[in-house]
Amino acid sequence: MIHTIQADFYRLFRSKGFWITEFILFVLMLMGATIGATGHLMSVNTTPETEFPTKGWDGIQALINASSNGSNLVFLCIILACLVLGVDLIGKLYKNSLTVGVSRTEFFLAKSFVLASIAFLQLILSLVIAFIPATILNGFGTMPDGFIGNLLITISLQFLCLLAWLSIVSFILYVSHSYLAVFIGYLVSSILLSMPMLIFPNIKILPYLSLQFAYDMTANSESIFYTFIVSLAVIVIFNMSGLTVFKKKSL
Template identity: 25%
Template structure:
């Protein structure tokens, strides 16, 4: 397992796609924050005479709102990184040397999770730095360091469970183009609009309020990005993310084990 990880990490950090996705993620974060600031100052100027006020953009605000920014880039990288093993048929070099398919899968999941975390936190860091330079970090909440560590750990869990979905998709599809396209679709369908759509649909079907966000893995990117979380929310979020991680990984491993190479 250690050898598998060593080989995967070597390939990962020698892979140009990783650096391209990382740089693009950083650029998008920088440009996105810049546009946010421009839009904010424009909207504030427009609404000077009204009661509407845009949120105060600062480091802490960007920190709480940027955790989903890198998803597009790591989903693309995961598709390229894993599917190319199948396209170049190098997966045969690994399987034929007696490594169990479970271990091969887990090794890919761990290395891709690492990439997802790097990309996510790079995105967040750039946004926070830009905002802090422009208008300061903002007022620190109480128990800042402890809450920050908790938030980072919870966000890592969310990113890993989202990564497990992308990894599963690639192991099911195997082709680079198909995997990239499907992961992009997941990016699109994971958004708030879809959650709203599902919520409305469920409400119509069951004639009562259903909060889909509670059970939607992707929502916890935003829900966990708070310095004041109740234990209930944390517990529910952890259960949703761990369950998603286990289910997606199990499906991926079963499929990989059953299929011929």
């Protein structure tokens, strides 16, 4: 299992796709520091459009906005998930691991650990890449009350939301062995998870099915609780489903 994890990281860091993804992340965060907006790579936006910013972020704004910029991170993590998990499943390279004594459960757990590490790495990198140029260009900014605690809560829940999306994407990969199915599945899932709150607006938990968390939501303890419960439930359900599907796959 450890060798599988090491091999995945070695292959990932040597792939062009990884460095292209990191370059895109850098450009997006730099856009925030210079013009105050990053745009959306591939997402269903359920929030109303706001006025286009005319000023770049300062350091504190960069941390707040980068920690809340879930849609872009999800898309970039999906690309990396395809590089780590998709390559093995589509090319049936997992046979090499299974034939040398690695169980399917160990293989699944190894891949899940690598994907979780990638999600955490992308989240922290986005904060660092956003904060440094924003501070250099526009200053440190004013730290609001309770900033450190609220930022840590935002990062933690954003990380859980990323893991939830990756569990959905992993399940799609285990079922379909198709890159196209992954991106179509992500778009369809985004739409389906956003629809219940439009149909039943009075049910409090439904808006959190969108699996997004922003810094401003830390002001509401209910938002924190529901985001935690929903994301954890999605992680458990789709990981268990993905493992079940993988165990039944024939070599």
